[in-house]
Amino acid sequence: VLAVGATLVIRQEATGGVMIASSILLSRALAPVELAIGQWKGFVRARDSWSRLVQLSQIMPTGLPEIMLPRPADVLKVENLHLAAPGSQNAIVRGIAFELRAGEALGVIGPSASGKSCLARGLVGLWQPIAGAVRLDGAAVSQWDPQLLGGHIGYLSQDVSLFGGSIAQNIARLDPDASSEKVIAAAKAAGVYDMV
Numbered sequence: 339v340l341a342v343g344a345t346l347v348i349r350q351e352a353t354g355g356v357m358i359a360s361s362i363l364l365s366r367a368l369a370p371v372e373l374a375i376g377q378w379k380g381f382v383r384a385r386d387s388w389s390r391l392v393q394l395s396q397i398m399p400t401g402l403p404e405i406m407l408p409r410p411a412d413v414l415k416v417e418n419l420h421l422a423a424p425g426s427q428n429a430i431v432r433g434i435a436f437e438l439r440a441g442e443a444l445g446v447i448g449p450s451a452s453g454k455s456c457l458a459r460g461l462v463g464l465w466q467p468i469a470g471a472v473r474l475d476g477a478a479v480s481q482w483d484p485q486l487l488g489g490h491i492g493y494l495s496q497d498v499s500l501f502g503g504s505i506a507q508n509i510a511r512l513d514p515d516a517s518s519e520k521v522i523a524a525a526k527a528a529g530v531y532d533m534v
Contacts, residue, residue: 339361339364340357340361343357343360343361344357407475407477407481407486408475409490410491411475413438413439413440413473413474414438414461414472414473414474415437415438415473415476416434416436416461416472416473417435417473418434418435418469418470418471419431419433419435419457419460419467419469419470419471419472420433420434420467420468420469420470421453421456421457421460421465421467422465423456424466429468430453430456431456431457431460433470434457434470446458461491462479462487462491463479463482463487474490474491489511509524509525509528
């Protein structure tokens, strides 16, 4: 474009201003191409990352247990449990051990930031232990399908919030097959039916 513009200016068929304006228009027209070239390394890295994820998903097991475990009914056993926040190796909870049978209860008290919520997250399988185990009727919590385990145990955090959906869906724990009778019975058992 500059060569053609220079030729036209020399032949007196265009002015220098036309050549400058053409140069500016050309740089604006090529800006997206230059941007794509500048970002090409990012595109290549994203493509390579995607292919590695696909390969990893083919190598990794599906995560579903091979044997369906029966409904937990008898014992919750915590064995020398050590927990750390995901991505960290610094244990927040160290060496916790106890056993509860069906119908028994255990209160955990302590000052703020002493690990009570971390323990609850470990008991329901939200955090994986860095040492020790949490077992339901002898099977480690990690052996359960999380979808099935959620129907047997739960976790209520300090900061209560509802899932996206109706109150009935929240009470049914997002189970689309839950009957209205069961939802109402659960609301009454929890003492929230009149409030709802």
